[in-house]
Amino acid sequence: MNYGEHYKRExxxxxxxxxxxxxxxxxxRKDSGLSQQDAAHLLGVSKTRISRLQNGKAKLSAAELTALxxxxxxxxxQLLRLTTRTIRQQLxxxxxxxxxxxxxxxxxxxxxxxxxxxxxxxxxxxxxxxxE
Numbered sequence: 251m252n253y254g255e256h257y258k259r260e261x262x263x264x265x266x267x268x269x270x271x272x273x274x275x276x277x278x279r280k281d282s283g284l285s286q287q288d289a290a291h292l293l294g295v296s297k298t299r300i301s302r303l304q305n306g307k308a309k310l311s312a313a314e315l316t317a318l319x320x321x322x323x324x325x326x327x328q329l330l331r332l333t334t335r336t337i338r339q340q341l342x343x344x345x346x347x348x349x350x351x352x353x354x355x356x357x358x359x360x361x362x363x364x365x366x367x368x369x370x371x372x373x374x375x376x377x378x379x380x381x382e
Contacts, residue, residue: 263336270332272306278322278329279304292321342373 279289279300286304290297293314302308319329327334351362
């Protein structure tokens with residue numbers, strides 16, 4: 251695969267994830283029974299900002315994500331359900347073909363394996379939580 255093909259595929263994935271995030275935010279708000287105006291007031295932003303987030307036209311900051319989790323009473327994984335599913339699938343695929351560790355990392359070998367094994371375990375658990 252050349253750079254152009256890789257770039258197109260990454261851009262498509264990013265677009266899909268933006269769409270998934272916007273859907274997740276909209277569903278979570280509606281499930282909470284709040285209007286866009288309510289969410290905007292609680293978040294301390296304009297209704298336009300909420301609309302732009304829900305339409306994928308604005309990026310969600312870490313502070314906004316944290317606040318929306320509290321407002322909607324959901325964990326980040328629950329709030330970002332579709333996005334989490336996509337990322338989980340990507341991580342699982344990448345985990346299955348990890349590159350070899352550099353020779354100079356020998357002393358970190360055990361820690362690296364522990365981290366990768368823990369990630370593999372969390373991906374399995376995340377799948378169950380996200381699918382519920």
